[in-house]
Amino acid sequence: MPESGKIEITVQLGKRSYPIRLGSGTLPELGPALQPLGFEKRIALISNPTVYALYGQTVLDSLTRAGFDVTLIKIPDGEEYKNLLWTEFIYGELLKARLERGSCLVALGGGVIGDITGFCAATYMRGIRFVQVPTTLLAQVDSSVGGKTGVNHPLGKNMIGAFWQPSLVWADTSVLNSLPAREFAAGMAEVIKYGVIRDKTFFEYLEKESGPIKKLAPGNLMHIIKRSCEIKAEVVGLDERESGLRAVLNYGHTIAHAVETLTNYKKYLHGEAVAIGMCAEAKIAVKRGLLAAADHERIKALAAAYDLPAGLPDGLISDQDLIQAMLMDKKVQSARIRAVLPVGIGEVRMETLSDSDFYKL
Numbered sequence: 001m002p003e004s005g006k007i008e009i010t011v012q013l014g015k016r017s018y019p020i021r022l023g024s025g026t027l028p029e030l031g032p033a034l035q036p037l038g039f040e041k042r043i044a045l046i047s048n049p050t051v052y053a054l055y056g057q058t059v060l061d062s063l064t065r066a067g068f069d070v071t072l073i074k075i076p077d078g079e080e081y082k083n084l085l086w087t088e089f090i091y092g093e094l095l096k097a098r099l100e101r102g103s104c105l106v107a108l109g110g111g112v113i114g115d116i117t118g119f120c121a122a123t124y125m126r127g128i129r130f131v132q133v134p135t136t137l138l139a140q141v142d143s144s145v146g147g148k149t150g151v152n153h154p155l156g157k158n159m160i161g162a163f164w165q166p167s168l169v170w171a172d173t174s175v176l177n178s179l180p181a182r183e184f185a186a187g188m189a190e191v192i193k194y195g196v197i198r199d200k201t202f203f204e205y206l207e208k209e210s211g212p213i214k215k216l217a218p219g220n221l222m223h224i225i226k227r228s229c230e231i232k233a234e235v236v237g238l239d240e241r242e243s244g245l246r247a248v249l250n251y252g253h254t255i256a257h258a259v260e261t262l263t264n265y266k267k268y269l270h271g272e273a274v275a276i277g278m279c280a281e282a283k284i285a286v287k288r289g290l291l292a293a294a295d296h297e298r299i300k301a302l303a304a305a306y307d308l309p310a311g312l313p314d315g316l317i318s319d320q321d322l323i324q325a326m327l328m329d330k331k332v333q334s335a336r337i338r339a340v341l342p343v344g345i346g347e348v349r350m351e352t353l354s355d356s357d358f359y360k361l
């Protein structure tokens with residue numbers, strides 16, 4: 001069921017509810033879309049040189065034409081700049097431009113730009129509003145929605161942060177045409193995750209339509225982003241601060257974070273590590289008798305169909321190293337490793353793991 005036209009999904013959070021607007025070729029319409037939101041005239045556009053070179057002028061023109069006085073702030077491209085040093089740089093630019101409590105920050109970029117901009121918005125002048133304009137698949141289906149903002153600390157990734165919801169998510173799917181294929185595949189890992197945790201029909205759609213999706217057929221692209229955002233919006237709406245249900249979104253991530261740490265964040269993109277984690281956690285579920293072996297095979301086959309790794313690489317990481325890295329994770333409670341395991345396609349359950357689960361993984 002390919003989708004077309006413009007789509008709006010609401011993240012239902014009472015007074016903090018906000019729309020996700022999906023469309024193709026909609027960047028030039030961003031300015032008018034911000035007008036009714038009641039921001040001050042002075043706003044800031046935050047991006048990196050890679051994304052700005054592709055889409056910055058279009059966005060800047062649209063905002064300026066809509067009457068905004070825009071301060072442009074660029075930070076270098078890369079995860080290593082999502083830190084407190086560059087947060088302070090952004091604060092400095094905002095102060096120099098005299099942005100006020102009624103001002104707004106616009107994040108134009110992938111998850112790195114979205115996370116640091118959101119964190120600046122959460123903390124500048126005790127909190128100002130911000131708008132997400134996600135430009136990677138991962139950001140459109142995951143990081144721009146849900147209000148987790150933050151930066152890295154030398155001692156750990158995403159260790160400094162805040163829950164701070166955007167006022168609007170404006171996703172233009174046409175920008176994905178310039179995304180490197182490896183980045184697109186990494187975003188697909190999160191899309192597959194939504195199928196496994198909550199929607200068997202969606203999983204089957206991803207199996208059947210891998211050809212057109214990988215070719216970025218507009219209708220298919222719109223459908224997978226829409227369904228992913230619907231699932232994320234539903235889960236976040238029920239459990240904003242991850243006191244329970246929201247943890248299902250971490251399927252694949254317990255092992256993914258350990259793999260990323262053990263490979264110094266260099267060998268794999270986040271989504272690739274998530275694909276490894278989803279396949280490995282499904283294998284644990286099979287070993288525990290919770291999941292049919294055939295479903296584990298389907299998850300692996302789907303990851304492979306989207307050019308993602310389908311399990312831990314042989315000999316790269318020992319089970320003891322994996323366990324140690326997981327014990328360091330911020331989600332570990334009282335030295336117990338908990339993970340979301342699939343019990344079928346479309347259904348997951350939280351389980352406490354033991355060392356033996358990691359044997360010959």
Ligand SMILES: NC(=O)c1ccc[n+]([C@@H]2O[C@H](COP(=O)([O-])OP(=O)(O)OC[C@H]3O[C@@H](n4cnc5c(N)ncnc54)[C@H](O)[C@@H]3O)[C@@H](O)[C@H]2O)c1
Binds near residue numbers: 051176186
């Ligand atoms: N807040 C959350 O809930 C959440 C969830 C998942 C991930 N994250 C965070 O997201 C970050 C990863 O995000 P990402 O995968 O988007 O990576 P990214 O932001 O580093 O973007 C990947 C690369 O693609 C480039 N790029 C972006 N859009 C492009 C486009 N349209 N065309 C060409 N190039 C483009 C970027 O400049 C960058 O080089 C991590 O820091 C992770 O911690 C946050």
